[in-house]
Amino acid sequence: QQQVKQSPQSLIVQKGGISIINCAYENTAFDYFPWYQQFPGKGPALLIAIRPDVSEKKEGRFTISFNKSAKQFSLHIMDSQPGDSATYFCAARREGAQKLVFGQGTRLTINP
Amino acid sequence: ETGVTQTPRHLVMGMTNKKSLKCEQHLGHNAMYWYKQSAKKPLELMFVYNFKEQTENNSVPSRFSPECPNSSHLFLHLHTLQPEDSALYLCASSQYADTQYFGPGTRLTVL
Numbered sequence: 001q002q003q004v005k006q007s008p009q010s011l012i013v014q015k016g017g018i019s020i021i022n023c024a025y026e027n028t029a030f031d032y033f034p035w036y037q038q039f040p041g042k043g044p045a046l047l048i049a050i051r052p053d054v055s056e057k058k059e060g061r062f063t064i065s066f067n068k069s070a071k072q073f074s075l076h077i078m079d080s081q082p083g084d085s086a087t088y089f090c091a092a093r094r095e096g097a098q099k100l101v102f103g104q105g106t107r108l109t110i111n112p
Numbered sequence: 113e114t115g116v117t118q119t120p121r122h123l124v125m126g127m128t129n130k131k132s133l134k135c136e137q138h139l140g141h142n143a144m145y146w147y148k149q150s151a152k153k154p155l156e157l158m159f160v161y162n163f164k165e166q167t168e169n170n171s172v173p174s175r176f177s178p179e180c181p182n183s184s185h186l187f188l189h190l191h192t193l194q195p196e197d198s199a200l201y202l203c204a205s206s207q208y209a210d211t212q213y214f215g216p217g218t219r220l221t222v223l
Contacts, residue, residue, distance in 0.1 A: 009152070043202050043214030043216050044214050046212075049211075089155065093209075098143060098162075098208075104152065104154050
């Protein structure tokens with residue numbers, strides 16, 4: 001119930017393409033879903049987050065799509081750039097809770 | 113210094129050693145966290161401190177001993193570790209349950 005399952009584990013996309021990373025959860029009490037981006041030698045940094053009252057949130061080239069009935073959410077990176085090469089983690093938590101439950105991470109490589 | 117800093121960045125220790133990891137946050141937050149990051153596994157929350165008080169311990173072995181002397185500093189004391197404890201240890205801070213800001217981590221190798 002506490003798990004967040006993330007796929008794929010690794011992803012290679014050509015420059016200019018669309019990168020898509022998927023996550024699924026079981027706990028219906030989760031109501032905050034952030035995505036973190038981690039570069040080598042750095043800690044994870046918040047990229048974008050969504051709450052279940054909306055089905056989509058867009059910030060620049062990054063979009064979260066949320067399907068409450070399917071208990072799934074995904075990150076789309078449009079016009080992917082080599083600088084987007086990093087590890088991406090989805091996460092989830094309950095309202096007001098401090099514990100974040102993380103997915104396993106996706107190593108994204110954007111080929112020039 | 114800005115954000116969340118961690119020292120040392122790399123640490124190699126034997127199983128009988130005692131060492132400490134240090135974390136400092138310069139964001140004025142009231143909550144601090146220790147996470148363990150192992151290859152191909154989700155980040156694992158270890159401890160949570162709110163206003164210097166430990167509020168969560170996720171069944172962490174006693175060979176890991178946290179200390180939070182004030183809201184800006186967090187330590188993780190290590191003793192008699194096992195090779196499987198080798199990982200990246202991340203510190204984070206937040207204002208209550210808001211966005212967590214992570215430090216760069218300490219890469220720990222236990223021989």
